[in-house]
Each structure stands twice: as structure tokens, then as C-alpha cells.
Amino acid sequence: xxxxxxxxxxxxxxxxxxxxxxxxxxxxxxxxxxxxxxxxxxxxxxxxxxxxxxxxxxxxxxxxxxxxxxxxxxxxxxxxxxxxxxxxxxxxxxxxxxxxxxxxxxxxxxxxxxxxxxxxxxxxxxxxxxxxxxxxxxxxxxxxxxxxxxxxxxxxxxxxxxxxxxxxxxxxxxxxxxxxxxxxxxxxxxxxxxxxxxxxxxxxxxxxxxxxxxxxxxxxxxxxxxxxxxxxxxxxxxxxxxxxxxxxxxxxxxxxxxxxxxxxxxxxxxxxxxxxxxxxxxxxxxxxxxxx
Numbered sequence: 326x327x328x329x330x331x332x333x334x335x336x337x338x339x340x341x342x343x344x345x346x347x348x349x350x351x352x353x354x355x356x357x358x359x360x361x362x363x364x365x366x367x368x369x370x371x372x373x374x375x376x377x378x379x380x381x382x383x384x385x386x387x388x389x390x391x392x393x394x395x396x397x398x399x400x401x402x403x404x405x406x407x408x409x410x411x412x413x414x415x416x417x418x419x420x421x422x423x424x425x426x427x428x429x430x431x432x433x434x435x436x437x438x439x440x441x442x443x444x445x446x447x448x449x450x451x452x453x454x455x456x457x458x459x460x461x462x463x464x465x466x467x468x469x470x471x472x473x474x475x476x477x478x479x480x481x482x483x484x485x486x487x488x489x490x491x492x493x494x495x496x497x498x499x500x501x502x503x504x505x506x507x508x509x510x511x512x513x514x515x516x517x518x519x520x521x522x523x524x525x526x527x528x529x530x531x532x533x534x535x536x537x538x539x540x541x542x543x544x545x546x547x548x549x550x551x552x553x554x555x556x557x558x559x560x561x562x563x564x565x566x567x568x569x570x571x572x573x574x575x576x577x578x579x580x581x582x583x584x585x586x587x588x589x590x591x592x593x594x595x596x597x598x599x600x601x602x603x604x605x606x607x608x609x610x611x612x613x614x615x616x617x
């Protein structure tokens with residue numbers, strides 16, 4: 326069912342949700358420039374309420390709703406190119422430094438909120454326990470996402486989980502071939518269509534390795550191989566200057582931090598002892614032979 330038709334079925338929605346819908350339908354051409362917070366203020370609701378409305382409409386979050394809504398309005402109203410609703414880029418030549426600071430903060434907060442609201446708590450705890458049990462956590466990512474894999478390795482080591490992230494395609498494929506059911510694979514992919522990661526996922530399945538995928542959609546080739554899919558919020562497009570990759574990385578880091586916190590909580594006393602030993606190994610401030 327098309328999105329606009331769903332929105333017009335009043336019996337599906339509560340009075341507060343209907344109020345939001347009425348505002349959106351009455352201000353179609355303003356929506357492109359409204360953040361979730363802006364819309365919440367104008368409809369006397371909350372970002373969480375708008376997020377729930379998006380979910381009721383069968384969408385992951387506000388960004389996906391905005392893209393689908395604007396696309397449908399442009400098609401159904403047969404707007405001429407000069408009147409077509411355009412989704413404004415987050416940063417343009419018109420922005421001043423103060424505005425950029427505010428916009429970037431709003432984008433990152435929105436990314437974390439959407440990722441958090443979509444989290445399945447039972448699933449996140451299950452993934453944390455899988456990490457604790459694994460002989461090795463093997464992290465697979467390329468390009469802009471590789472630095473996320475490196476930071477995840479560091480975080481996992483701090484909570485006594487062995488983790489590996491190789492940078493080259495050959496090393497990643499070899500790591501997958503050397504994996505087995507005692508390993509846990511974590512794949513980070515924004516599009517879910519990277520051919521190198523698809524080949525890696527195929528090899529991991531052959532080896533009997535469980536796969537956790539951090540991505541933006543379950544409707545991708547890569548998601549079909551995942552045992553656990555963790556949704557990460559994303560911006561509207563794949564265009565670099567829409568900052569999609571940067572905003573995606575915010576959601577991934579948030580997931581990593583949540584998993585770090587869960588692992589720390591699950592084995593706090595033992596990790597505290599490990600951390601004290603690590604501090605002793607590196608040396609303290611007043612040690613002449615300290616390593617830092």
C-alpha cells in the first residue's frame with residue numbers, strides 16, 4: 326500500500342498521530358527541510374512520537390519516511406521540475422560556522438535516537454553473550470568503515486574479548502576461511518551490497534560461523550547471510566556530501582559502545598582485575614620505566 330494512502334486512513338491512528346499526519350499533509354513542501362525535532366515542535370509532539378508513527382507506517386525511521394513521502398508527493402502531484410520538492414543537503418554554501426555546529430550535532434543526535442529506538446534489547450544482550458562466548462570476534466569492513474572495525478577491536482580487547490580486523494581483501498578472505506563455529510563474525514556495511522563482503526559472508530557460512538551484520542536495511546543481499554541484523558540509522562541518500570557515511574558511523578559507534586557496556590557489566594569484576602594488570606604492565610605515572 327502506498328504511503329500517502331496509508332496516511333489518509335484515519336482509523337489506523339490515534340488522535341495525536343492524526344494531528345501529526347494532518348500537519349505533514351498540509352505542509353508537504355516544508356517537510357524536506359524539517360528535522361524530526363522541528364516537526365515535533367510544530368505538531369506539539371515528541372521525536373519519539375514521530376518515530377513511532379513512522380514505524381506504524383511500516384518504515385524504519387524519520388529519514389526513510391521523509392524520502393518516501395517526498396518521492397510519492399512528487400510522483401502523484403506530477404510537479405514540474407521547477408516545483409519538485411527537493412531534499413536539502415545537510416550543509417550548503419549558505420551555512421555559517423555556528424549553523425554547521427548546530428546542524429552536525431542535530432544530525433548525530435537524530436542518528437543515535439533512531440538507532441536506539443530500533444534496538445531490540447533481547448537481541449543486543451544475545452549478541453553481547455555471543456561475543457563473550459566466541460574464541461575470536463572477526464570484524465569485516467572496508468574503506469570508511471574500516472576505522473570502525475579498528476576501534477571495535479580496541480574496545481573488545483578492553484573487555485577481554487579477542488578481536489581481529491584485517492585491512493586487505495586477501496587477509497579478510499583468508500580470515501574467513503580460517504574461521505569456524507567457535508568464531509563470531511561482525512560485518513559492517515552501509516549498503517549491504519559490497520561484493521567483497523558478500524564473498525566473505527559466503528565463506529563464513531561454509532565454515533559454520535555466526536554472522537552479526539551492522540547495516541541500514543534487511544532487504545539487501547548481505548543481510549540474507551546474517552544470523553543477527555542490527556539496524557543502524559542512515560541519512561537519506563548515498564551521496565558523500567549528504568554525509569551518509571559519517572552519520573552511519575555515528576550509529577555504528579553507538580552500537581559498539583552499547584555492546585562494550587553490556588560486556589563490561591556481564592563480567593565487571595574480572596575485567597576490573599584485567600584492567601589493573603594492564604595498567605601495571607604499561608606502568609604508572611611515577612614509574613621511571615613506564616611505556617607512555
